[in-house]
Amino acid sequence: MEDAEGQKVELRYLRDTSEREVDFLVTWNSRPWLAVEAKVGDTEIAPSLRYFRSRLAIPHCYQVVLDGTSDYAKDGIRCLPAARFFAGLP
Numbered sequence: 001m002e003d004a005e006g007q008k009v010e011l012r013y014l015r016d017t018s019e020r021e022v023d024f025l026v027t028w029n030s031r032p033w034l035a036v037e038a039k040v041g042d043t044e045i046a047p048s049l050r051y052f053r054s055r056l057a058i059p060h061c062y063q064v065v066l067d068g069t070s071d072y073a074k075d076g077i078r079c080l081p082a083a084r085f086f087a088g089l090p
Helices: 049-056 082-087
Strands: 009-015 023-028 031-039 061-065 072-074 078-083
Touching: 023 049, 031 049, 049 061, 049 078, 061 082, 078 082
Parallel strands: 031 061, 061 078
Antiparallel strands: 009 023, 023 031, 072 078
8 A cells, every 4th residue: 555555554463561462553643543463263352443443443353263263243343264354455
């Protein structure tokens, strides 16, 4: 997005002093825009992803699971298989 369209975007890792973390945070114009938590097989929404979504008002949150077939949304966070998540990227 930055190179092709000139949008100011950054890819970051998010962690606070209480050691809550989210694997990937994309900021757009210096504001949180997309958060992704990667899991191998856990389909319960990660508490840290729920916390940061609420605290930072992140509009798009995903938990991407390598081994799994569940695809559901809960509390504004979508949990889905990695293959489906990556298939939806441009």
